[in-house]
Amino acid sequence: MTWEEFKQKQKADALAAWEEAEAEEMQMRNYRAELDAEREKKLRERREARSGGGEKKKRKREKEKKKKKKKVSHFMLAWFDEGLSALRMLVTLVLVTVLACDQN
DSSP: OOHHHHHHHHHHHHHHHHHHHHHHHHHHHHHHHHHHHHHHHHHHHHHHHHHHHHHHHHHHHHHHHHHHHHHHHHHHHHHHHHHHHHHHHHHHHHHHHHHHHHHO
């Protein structure tokens, strides 16, 4: 093998290695692009699932919240009425005691 043949073979090998590396890099880019597209698709589906059914869930939550608030307010009113009744009895007792002491 002559020096010229050796240099040509080296250039050809280098070119083949470079083309192989280029092809490998292109494959990797395509693979990453596929992965990115798949990930974006899954994220979009998740977002759509959340937003699509979200309106119905939101109305249901609001309805439950109103119901709970109504139930709590009735409880508070009942408790407040009982408190007023107890307060009225206490005031009446104090007035009766004060009046009884004034008469003696």
